[in-house]
Amino acid sequence: MILTIKYFGQIAEITQKDEESLTFSGNLISELLDLLHSKYSGLKLKEFQVAQNQELVTLDTELSGAEIALLPPFAGG
Amino acid sequence: MRYNRHIILSEIGQEGQDRISKAKVLAIGAGGLGCPILQYLAAAGVGTLGIIDFDTVDLSNLQRQVLFGTASLGQNKALAAKERLADLNSDITINTYPEKLTHKNAIALFEQYDIIVDGSDNFETRYLVNDACVITNKPLVFGSIYKFEGQVSVFNYQNGPSYRCLFPNPPEQGAVPNCSEIGVLGVLPGIIGTMQANEVLKIILGIGQVLSGKLLCYNALTLQNHILKIQRSEEAIQSVLKDKANFHKKHVEPVNCALEPVSVSITDIKINENIQFVDVREAHEQPKVEGVSVIDIPLSELEDEYINIDPSKKAYVFCQAGIRSEHAVERLEELGITNCFSLIEGAAEINDYLNAQLEEKPVKS
Incomplete structure (x- = not known):
């Protein structure tokens, strides 16, 4: 399936882009993350949550969505 | 009103x-x-x-x-x-x-x-x-x-x-x-x-x-x-x-914003003469990292050889996959070398990055 992956905050700095399209054949969110970790080694150091079709999901969730977002916490004020 | x-x-x-x-x-x-x-x-x-x-x-x-x-x-x-x-x-x-x-x-x-x-x-x-x-x-x-x-x-x-x-x-x-x-x-x-x-x-x-x-x-x-x-x-x-x-x-230790994480990426560090690289792989492991000065101290000999690390400079420790370097940094900290960091990348990735950096630099004719 073709996925649109959106990156926020420090994650976008590591990937050097806000968004990209990927063709991916895996089944789980965790498999997609394995791929992204191998593509962007800096991700290993960062904490983030994953949303699928605008909804927060866990790593064992099945990939069903067209849009995935990687969301890090911010603390600035 | x-x-x-x-x-x-x-x-x-x-x-x-x-x-x-x-x-x-x-x-x-x-x-x-x-x-x-x-x-x-x-x-x-x-x-x-x-x-x-x-x-x-x-x-x-x-x-x-x-x-x-x-x-x-x-x-x-x-x-x-x-x-x-x-x-x-x-x-x-x-x-x-x-x-x-x-x-x-x-x-x-x-x-x-x-x-x-x-x-x-x-x-x-x-x-x-x-x-x-x-x-x-x-x-x-x-x-x-x-x-x-x-x-x-x-x-x-x-x-x-x-x-x-x-x-x-x-x-x-x-x-x-x-x-x-x-x-x-x-x-x-x-x-x-x-x-x-x-x-x-x-x-x-x-x-x-x-x-x-x-x-x-x-x-x-x-x-x-x-x-x-x-x-x-x-x-x-x-x-x-x-x-x-x-x-x-509950008492939470105040967060020291200046603290640097123990693991870092090669892409985040400034390469200059004030830093040193430490290779903790065994002597036979390939590829060697080139283009920067590297001190070779296999993890097995760390306790005897760590004195070769200059404590006044930041030390970036690497290995083949980023695991041994983490152990080495933990041990070095116990030995009193606090200015050291583990690179998450392995030697091959570090080489690729350094080569790309060298190519980007304009060559004077």
């Missing part, structure tokens, strides 16, 4: 304005977010405003902290904010707490207010505010910023999720830089803080849709908004509540 433009709105009216004047709202921090939050809530006539901030006004704050002027420099922010807000609206009560929010004072303070608005600037305080809101059952209007991006949500509202349902635990110290380290667009906290003030007024008035169970992500450069749904996690809420009795005794 002061509130005429509110009262003529059918959605607010005199009844709504009376609700605003009876409301009690506590702002955590009177900084980039706190200033616009407080300015609009005071102007709107929120009857009791609390401001807690231990910090003082610095010249570098004036780029975005719009309640302060040069006359406020050096003053406590809670007190300086009150001075401006009392002039803006003398009909309201403003309580100031020129001190640090702690586990010891949070519960008693939060109990005196209806709504808590978080404009703090560090994870330690944000988790403390969240947990104290869960324990005292107060709605938390959350906003935070990073460079050109902001996040807004309302937590702990009518059995909705809390901040821990989104991010269960704080990131490691030093993993996320703050505004003073990395910078922030001055108008961004103005936008995000104003959105927080808007959520506060919606909660007080009971109008519109409160941003509960959702996280709004705003990007000032693209003007894109994303609203993501968050589920309540009973596990996260209970983990806070079960600790209720001991909450006031």
